[in-house]
Amino acid sequence: MREGLEAGLKSKGCTIKMLPSFVYHTPDGTERGKYLALDLGGTNFRAMLVRFKRQKYRLYHKIYTIPLEIMQGTGEELFDHLAQCVCDFLDYMGLKKVRLPAGFTFSFPCQQSGIDTGTLVSWTKGFKATDCVGEDVVSMLREAIKRRNEFDLDIVALVNDTVGTMMSCAYEDPKCEVGMIAGTGSNLCYMEELKNIEKLEQSNGILKTNEQTSEGEESEAAVKSDLKMCVNTEWGGLGDDRCLEDIITPYDAEVDIHSVNPGKQRFEKLTSGMYLGEIVRQVLLDLTRRGLLFKGHVTETLKTPGIFETKYLSQIESDRLALLQVRSILQQLGLRGTCDDSIIVKEVCGAVSRRAAQMCGAGLAAVVDKIREDRGLERLSTTVGVDGALYKLHPHFSQVLKETVGVMAPHCDVTFLPSEEGSGKGAALIAAVVRQKQEI
């Protein structure tokens, strides 16, 4: 992971993409006003109105599901659907006539050249709408709004969910400079010193920023040494050069082959909610075929992809649950077994989720230790903002993650702060920071 992070900072096209976010500061509490936040990252789209007032905020929202045929249809259909949802939300809030500043949380890898533009590098997490990769997703949204011709928005920021999470946690704790998602997908962002983002050297955007910020005689190098920028690592791509082959099992290989993006996001496929259930199913299938489980009966249910959702993993692993209850969850899933079978299934779930938490912990250890070394510190004390169902709802994931970071980065004191409304509040905060800068 550490090597991958360093490589990605130097050049484009690496497995860990290290995407510049053009977010230079965490919030300072002076953010004011009303903002819209739009959030696309999983099976739902959320439209939100966030209002900041004297270090407090209020949030109103509506959730819209994205039908599978739209997730996997054309880009135009997808963005038309988003515009329709925003229109409904503005109607509902009575805000259709107001042109509000908006932050767009789009939780997929985007190559940004400024805070309000970014081209989609690739889809992840099962999305595959056509004609989007290589396109500016902010322009696509603006065009869909124009086609609809019913309302207008001022989209001021494109935001990854990790960055939104970091920002929303930094609003509560100024020591927060890392944002992490352990949910459907797995990813992390952190504040990196600008001088370390070597691949930005040639970019005009950044040179302009230096000119703007340099005061008087100060040299560019001096200015750069103080400046930071949040980098969206897209660490889910670790292993896409096969460097994780020692860890990857035949079960992981099966899950990868049958995914919509074989060979891609290999680290994500070991660590995120979208895939853990499938890994468990592959193990159970193998054990059953070998006659070690379910009396060797390979049922249609067991052969059905996607039956094990993360929420079942969380339930099965809960210590509060007696074995009989595990057995009844399995029965609800159409898997009839004995109490011994339940013990085995629980073991398998535990092994898969424990490995995921340990891998994330190892990744996070690499990041915090890098920050510590870059600053020449003997000890680093830092806060990590976290979001995602795996972190928040799984009974053991957060504990194992924490323990692993403790073991693998013994010189860092890491505090975990679960984010409150990361994607909404965070995107609105970024929009607020951008807006306030423009007004100055």
Ligand code: GLC
């Ligand atoms: C996937 C996306 C990434 C996002 C993560 C968590 O890894 O590529 O952009 O942050 O999922 O939602």
